Amino acid sequence: MAEQPVVPGAATGALVADEVTVAYGRQVVLDRVSLSVGRGETVGLRGPSGGGKSTLVRVLALLHRPSAGRVRLDGTPVSGVRYAVPVAVRIRVAVLFQSPRAAADPRLSLADLIAEPLRATGHPAARVRPRVDELAELVGLTPDLLIRRPHAVSDGQLQRACLARALVHRPDYLLCDEATAMLDASTQAHVAAVVGDYQRVHRAGVLVVSHDPALLSRWADRVVDLPVA
Template sequence: MLRAHDITAGYGRRPVLSGVSLEVPPGRTVGLGGPSGCGKSTLARVLSLMMRPTSGEVSIDGAVVSRWRQRAPRSLRTSVALLYQQPRTAVDPRMTLREIIAEPPAAAGRRSPSLVASLAGEVGLTGDLLTRRPHEVSDGQLQRACLARALTLEPRYLICDEMTTMLDASTQAHLVAVVLAYQARTGAGVLAISHDRVLLDRWADSTIAWTAQPTV
């Protein structure tokens, strides 16, 4: 279980979340909907250990998180993967798509060209695209690479923060299908964040709807 309990978090003195609790069970997809500015992305950063909350507790399969970002134990950091809405802000523009996908296992000392090739094919990237850099591909192609990168270390939980917002319908459907297939294969829990309620109704097992002042 990926669990946030009574989380308060924000930027500077401005709280964005206040007393928020949420649970993502293994093997289930929890949808989180709501308008821009209601704190969905802030919660995603807290749950992925990228942002320390002001107060409250995050736990991953019973292990309470006490350190954040690079100070968190590798076993916890790699158990949650975050897929961002805007892929161009999430990658090094100097890297090729192949290098982007290979980045997490390389950092973990587990280089695997066969894994990179397999995941690239799964998300729909051809070999010629893997040699290109972000400015040479579309948003959809870059987001496919980011999804492949997120899956390389087989996270137990995947947070998809508006991952389909900038994409056409066919790419959106394909990426959701990849996530569902990964979930069926591994039993991972998924937090699907979107302002698109129709998408969440099709994708998620259950959906939480937030307003500007979320209470869960």
């Protein structure tokens, strides 16, 4: 596995951050950073804590507008963020965050947590439950767990539900932001295996943000270092 600098990505077949700058007031978090994740490849991203890795993930996920630069999806520039982006575009990129408890609505059962993106985009009810059951089986959630709320399951079980939710729209790109850092070794391995199988079937591009060199060595095709702003 080669270690490479952050470089501009290809024009097509990739999710690309192109000369992205993010600043909060006078504090520059990302300074003209370019990164590409090609279809079918796994890119590892590492950098110091507080160095902007999660901010870059949010920019690539179309959740945060950069101060300068742009995101390109398979060669097409994407303007706007969140609900200003057409549904057909924004569901092509999904995120699995580090903390499942911060990412999950505590009022929802795990089944409703997985179904939430489908309902938000107007999928018919008759198609929602079969997809939830399919994904629950994929990530290893039994029916008795699906009726529980987040407080009644472990971090590993909740992260499996969050992974199922991330895959619910069959995204072309999956961004894993320290997604296994809070999990035990067996759950880490299971999450990585599910993501790897999904990637092979759907030729998805995967970005793995991690401080763990062993994980990046096993998982990533190439590793890039985020420059300090």
